[in-house]
Amino acid sequence: MSDSEIVECNNRLRREATQSEVTRLWEVGKRLGTTCSGDAGMLIKEMETLEDRDNQVLRNFMEGDRGDSRCFSLWGDNKVGWVHNDGVNGAGSTLSMWHKEAFHYVSHTVGKGFIAVVGHHVKSNCSCIIINVYAACNPSEKVSIWEVVSAIRSIHQDKVWCCCGDFNAVRCAAERKGIRRNASNKKEIRDFNDFIGSNSMEDLPIVGKKFTWFKADGSAKSRLDRILGPKPFKSIDAWLLEPGFKDLVRDKWGSYEVQGNNITKVKEKLKLLKLDLKEFNRSVFGNLEDEKRKILKEIEDLDVKDGVSDLLEGEKLRRLELVSQQKLVEKKMESLYRQKARSNWYKYGDSNSKFYHTTIGWRRLKNEVKGVELNNQWCEEPEAVRREIKRVFEERFKATPDLGVRLGAVEFRSLPEEVSLKMIEVFSEEEVTEAV
Structure with missing residues (x-):
């Protein structure tokens, strides 16, 4: 096939995927109560056009057309700041964007597989650092990213921070399906958990789909994308029941x-x-x-x-x-x-x-x-408690007077006599052998 034929084939497949996704989105909307005053078909087509536009802008950006106008188009207005990581030969290209009125940019660091942006969050009035990760499949490169991220974390200990993106790693075997397991997988899981634990990070739970990556034919799936934040300070409610606990905390x-x-x-x-x-x-x-x-x-x-x-x-x-x-x-x-x-x-x-x-x-x-309460006084004497409980249950469940209801004339369905006898026969040796 020629290059132009390959491009056309990819575009056709991309259009089909977009159409299918938009149609499913509209069906979900209808089930949730969304209505359309005009032609639903025209609405779906308009949604497909908008999706194609955004995808094209993102592709152009990743392929080298990375002017401000492209970012403005992708974001929706010009109140956006951005940092881009080219990756290696286009692979692993990463883009971090933020709202300029919500986040005041200070500095950034770009490395192989990550972007770290330092700034000031306006609403909370605190300095923070956001690390956007796109890890490679190579195990040694993943470990290298984790080491660099850990170093950045130690440098910026005075800041609120968050690490998110595609880590290309799982924390347990249940987060990966349809992929052959081996010893290297176990080591990777152990190393990834060590990275999270050593940095006192919390793996925030996700809602909706359990997995974030799926093979095209659905035969394999994994949870590779996640958001890691600082582990919150936790206390035990029962501590507050201890006399002097608040004074202890205040003094310490x-x-x-x-x-x-x-x-x-x-x-x-x-x-x-x-x-x-x-x-x-x-x-x-x-x-x-x-x-x-x-x-x-x-x-x-x-x-x-x-x-x-x-x-x-x-x-x-x-x-x-x-x-x-x-x-x-x-x-x-x-x-x-x-x-x-x-x-x-x-x-x-x-x-x-x-x-x-x-x-x-x-x-x-x-x-x-x-x-129990006896004669308007609280009693915890074991023998007295037992007697009172026995009296209450006897009173509550004693036999009721005969109301004259009889079931003698009611015909209940029953098994024939020969079937009943068959059910109580001793098992034969042949039946036991056949069952085993």
């Missing part, structure tokens, strides 16, 4: 001495606070089960003594104090389990795992009857 925060601008100071203080909160959690919340057992054991000892002789006034007050401590510990445990269930549901699901059993334990704890 005021004791930290760090240098830098306001953003750097906040970030470094959060790092130090994280270490102190880990120690606090380990010493205070790391043994809730043991603490509960000790409280219950002391309550039980007092109850046994009360059965032999009356408790002294101080012992009665001690028991009330222990019951109050027990409720507080159980409230902390309930809060911990609930928060863990919320944060890990997506990751672990409802499988037969440690998380599953923890959730079941939390439900069991939540549903536990700790006491």
Whole structure:
């Protein structure tokens, strides 16, 4: 085929793909309630024209026609700034664009497979850096990009930042289908996760399609595109139930001495606070089960003594104090389990795992009857609680009076006698052999 025939063939295939995409888009719009006052066919054709125009502008840009006018046409107005990475022989060409009124450009760095733009976000009034990645398929080149991005990240620690684009790598085997797995895939997954973890980045979840790349015939697919942002600072709700916790945080925060601008100071203080909160959690919340057992054991000892002789006034007050401590510990445990269930549901699901059993334990704890109200007074005496529960259930489920309803005249369908006898026969050796 001649060059002109090849170009015409590609254009025809591109037009067919555009038409198919626009038609599907219109069908989705109709299902969502979109209406058209004119001819729907003309609307679809106009949408195809606009799509062709944008695609042509982008192709021209990537092929070398990269004037401001092309960017204005692609963006829609002239309030746009841009940086372009040529890639290698046109492959891996990348374009980063931003609204000039929303983002004030300061500087940029262009390297093999990435564009890093530094600027000031107007609305939030903070300095930030956006890294646009287009990684190659070669494993060593991917690692090189990750190393450079990590270096840029360390240089701009005082800025809010985001790293996004096509990383050409997956974080687990489930993110890639229809592609043969080997040892290099496992190493790449491990290296990519190390890159994300070492930079304290959060892989933001996507909505809609699970995969972002599809082979033309649909036989293979992967999630290659993603947005990585700074990992947020997290706390445990149950910490707020601990007396003195807020004072501890306030005192620790005021004791930290760090240098830098306001953003750097906040970030470094959060790092130090994280270490102190880990120690606090380990010493205070790391043994809730043991603490509960000790409280219950002391309550039980007092109850046994009360059965032999009356408790002294101080012992009665001690028991009330222990019951109050027990409720507080159980409230902390309930809060911990609930928060863990919320944060890990997506990751672990409802499988037969440690998380599953923890959730079941939390439900069991939540549903536990700790006491009942008797004669307008709260009672937690085990034997009295059992008697009251038994009385309530007996009252609730006792037999109702005979209402005279009989089913003797109703004919129920039943199996013939020979079939019934067949069902209780002993299996023969031949039947067992055939089944096995």
